[in-house]
Amino acid sequence: MFELTAQDYKDAAARLARLRGEALDWLNRRFQNVRDEEISDQVARDIAVIQEWERDCCYCTDISKCRHSRSVLTIREEGTRDGFRTFYTRAHTCDACVSYMESMGLNKKQGRRQ
Numbered sequence: 151m152f153e154l155t156a157q158d159y160k161d162a163a164a165r166l167a168r169l170r171g172e173a174l175d176w177l178n179r180r181f182q183n184v185r186d187e188e189i190s191d192q193v194a195r196d197i198a199v200i201q202e203w204e205r206d207c208c209y210c211t212d213i214s215k216c217r218h219s220r221s222v223l224t225i226r227e228e229g230t231r232d233g234f235r236t237f238y239t240r241a242h243t244c245d246a247c248v249s250y251m252e253s254m255g256l257n258k259k260q261g262r263r264q
Contacts, residue, residue, distance in 0.1 A: 173197040188234050196239040220244050
């Protein structure tokens with residue numbers, strides 16, 4: 151059986167703290183006055199994925215080779231909960247894919263020719 155050591159737990163906590171810090175910086179560039187306590191661990195992990203996908207999409211030249219199922223992730227600020235904002239991750243079809251489908255005369259929802 152695999153057992154984690156105290157150092158493993160410290161390393162995991164340090165990685166999560168780094169992710170949360172990067173997520174806070176990223177969110178503050180997009181929204182106003184985001185506080186650390188408004189960022190859940192899951193949102194911090196989601197933002198790391200969003201950043202990775204954004205880097206991949208910068209170099210995309212062929213949507214048929216898309217590593218993200220022709221989708222992009224976005225983060226939304228929704229409502230307040232006891233004075234705290236909640237952030238949600240959503241996926242939608244990449245703009246490059248939409249443009250490609252329109253140029254080919256394909257219906258976006260059905261993926262078929264119109």
